[in-house]
Amino acid sequence: MAKELNIFVENRPGRLRSVAGVLSEKKINVRTMTLQDRGEYGLMRMIVDKPEAAHLALADKGFACALKEILAIALKDKPGSFLKLADVFMKHSVNILDAYGFVLQSSKEAVFCVEVKDTLAVKKVLIKEGFKVLEEELYEF
Amino acid sequence: MEINFWDKEIETIDKAALKVLQLKRLKETVSCALKTQFYKPRLKKAGINSADDIKHWEDYKKIPLTTKDDLRECYPNGLLAVDMKDVVRLHTSSGTTGTPTVIYHTKNDINHWAELVARSIVATGATNEDVFQNMMSYGMFTGGLGLHYGAEKVGLTVIPMGGGNTKRQIQLMKDFGSTILHITPSYILHIHSKLGESGVELKDLRLRKAYLGAEPYSENTRKKVEQLFKIDVYNSYGLSEMNGPGVGFECAHKCGMHVWEDTYLLEVIDPKTGESLGEDKEGEIVLTNLTRRATPLLRYRTRDIAAIHKGLCGCKRTHRRISRILGRTDDMLIINGVNVYPSQIEEVIMRIPQVGTNYQIYLEKEGTLDKLVVKVEIYSKMFSGNLAEIDALKSRIVEELRASIIIHPAVELHEPGSLPVFEGKAKRVVDNRVKL
Numbered sequence: 001m002a003k004e005l006n007i008f009v010e011n012r013p014g015r016l017r018s019v020a021g022v023l024s025e026k027k028i029n030v031r032t033m034t035l036q037d038r039g040e041y042g043l044m045r046m047i048v049d050k051p052e053a054a055h056l057a058l059a060d061k062g063f064a065c066a067l068k069e070i071l072a073i074a075l076k077d078k079p080g081s082f083l084k085l086a087d088v089f090m091k092h093s094v095n096i097l098d099a100y101g102f103v104l105q106s107s108k109e110a111v112f113c114v115e116v117k118d119t120l121a122v123k124k125v126l127i128k129e130g131f132k133v134l135e136e137e138l139y140e141f
Numbered sequence: 142m143e144i145n146f147w148d149k150e151i152e153t154i155d156k157a158a159l160k161v162l163q164l165k166r167l168k169e170t171v172s173c174a175l176k177t178q179f180y181k182p183r184l185k186k187a188g189i190n191s192a193d194d195i196k197h198w199e200d201y202k203k204i205p206l207t208t209k210d211d212l213r214e215c216y217p218n219g220l221l222a223v224d225m226k227d228v229v230r231l232h233t234s235s236g237t238t239g240t241p242t243v244i245y246h247t248k249n250d251i252n253h254w255a256e257l258v259a260r261s262i263v264a265t266g267a268t269n270e271d272v273f274q275n276m277m278s279y280g281m282f283t284g285g286l287g288l289h290y291g292a293e294k295v296g297l298t299v300i301p302m303g304g305g306n307t308k309r310q311i312q313l314m315k316d317f318g319s320t321i322l323h324i325t326p327s328y329i330l331h332i333h334s335k336l337g338e339s340g341v342e343l344k345d346l347r348l349r350k351a352y353l354g355a356e357p358y359s360e361n362t363r364k365k366v367e368q369l370f371k372i373d374v375y376n377s378y379g380l381s382e383m384n385g386p387g388v389g390f391e392c393a394h395k396c397g398m399h400v401w402e403d404t405y406l407l408e409v410i411d412p413k414t415g416e417s418l419g420e421d422k423e424g425e426i427v428l429t430n431l432t433r434r435a436t437p438l439l440r441y442r443t444r445d446i447a448a449i450h451k452g453l454c455g456c457k458r459t460h461r462r463i464s465r466i467l468g469r470t471d472d473m474l475i476i477n478g479v480n481v482y483p484s485q486i487e488e489v490i491m492r493i494p495q496v497g498t499n500y501q502i503y504l505e506k507e508g509t510l511d512k513l514v515v516k517v518e519i520y521s522k523m524f525s526g527n528l529a530e531i532d533a534l535k536s537r538i539v540e541e542l543r544a545s546i547i548i549h550p551a552v553e554l555h556e557p558g559s560l561p562v563f564e565g566k567a568k569r570v571v572d573n574r575v576k577l
Contacts, residue, residue: 009556010556064520066525
């Protein structure tokens with residue numbers, strides 16, 4: 001299963017810089033990131049090429065961080081492909097806790113990252129429906 | 142100036158007669174105290190086996206001092222001196238480390254307390270023509286019920302509104318022409334700032350007086366409130382251990398609070414050495430309740446710092462006056478009239494595993510009201526990566542603090558290691574409030 005790195009950060013200048021500093025030092029490549037903001041604090045959510053190493057490095061520096069298993073679903077970067085996925089979610093009553101998407105190769109490949117309650121079951125459903133659920137390859141594209 | 146009395150004989154008692162009365166009541170109180178689990182061994186150790194061992198007025202000095210910690214250790218019934226069937230009410234206060242304190246009252250105790258409050262408010266000129274809006278909290282907090290009973294005794298029209306709900310307070314002040322308010326200094330200033338919003342002008346009100354207490358404030362704040370509302374403001378002193386309000390109250394002369402010495406044996410000591418201090422010297426107030434039968438308290442260290450004024454007051458009351466409360470000997474914080482110890486906050490934080498052990502308490506002014514901000518750090522090992530859990534954690538801390546300290550705090554969550562670390566004595570409380 002793909003791993004997402006979650007980091008608790010206070011919402012004040014310099015906090016992203018200190019996370020970025022640790023990752024850069026460990027030569028960790030960030031593939032995508034999203035921020036959940038609550039005003040005074042928030043959550044940085046990242047897909048990085050070496051999730052375990054990144055997690056260790058940040059925890060070592062005292063950050064409150066955690067790795068979470070998510071579904072990284074490969075989609076064609078073209079009209080209608082997201083609809084196909086949404087249809088499958090509806091058909092199987094999959095409720096999404098959190099999600100974001102990013103493009104890997106323009107007009108070729110995109111990734112939709114989804115957090116659901118029962119990751120394994122949804123993964124099976126997706127594979128059965130013909131979707132490609134990325135694991136290690138997510139980090140190496 | 143017209144001087145009114147509720148009980149002129151006792152209020153103007155001469156010094157010699159007062160001492161005789163105090164000695165008689167001290168003996169009664171000591172024999173009552175000897176019935177409690179707490180005082181029996183303690184008084185015997187001091188050579189007091191019966192009330193007869195108190196022969197002279199000065200003999201009170203043989204009695205050891207009682208502290209707040211003693212009171213905590215006595216919870217729930219170490220200081221109970223009567224049968225529970227004779228107890229008509231009790232007031233508890235939340236403890237600093239989860240151990241509360243309790244004061245029991247008999248019917249007579251409550252009645253005598255109301256007498257003291259009656260004397261106090263009549264001394265300010267209150268009569269049965271006044272409409273009294275009590276904005277102090279009712280319930281365990283003694284401020285609300287204490288004044289309530291006294292005001293009813295004098296025959297004032299009491300509006301038992303309690304604290305909060307500013308809009309309704311203003312509406313009631315207007316609709317019933319309240320003439321006297323009992324309120325904290327910060328709240329009355331807040332009320333003033335909200336008059337305009339409520340569409341009420343000063344001329345719509347019939348306000349004449351306010352009794353301000355539960356929080357320390359300065360002479361300047363008194364003047365400010367008096368000018369803003371065009372009223373007279375009287376200072377009030379009390380503590381739940383000594384019943385509540387009605388221990389000391391200002392008369393119409395507004396020059397210090399008369400302590401009802403027929404009921405309270407008043408001393409001021411050096412908090413460090415315990416040595417008795419003379420008049421006009423700042424020190425810790427020590428009080429003995431001479432009339433309460435359900436819970437006797439002898440030579441109780443209040444931890445309030447004040448001085449006894451020299452000389453007689455123009456009102457002819459012989460009961461001595463104390464200054465404003467100038468400070469505390471401990472770290473107690475008074476937040477919007479509520480007593481809070483930093484250790485109460487610490488206790489809550491320490492039982493929540495998702496936050497670290499480092500924390501800070503910030504006090505600020507939001508308008509005229511106090512705002513409590515508690516800053517804690519997320520504990521990295523307990524972090525799951527879910528923001529919803531972080532939000533729930535924050536609500537939980539707010540709820541648990543509110544349950545423990547009664548007031549509603551703002552809680553800030555910080556990254557691990559981001560709050561200042563102290564070597565040696567931690568400075569956890571940052572009080573940025575401008576003194577009223």
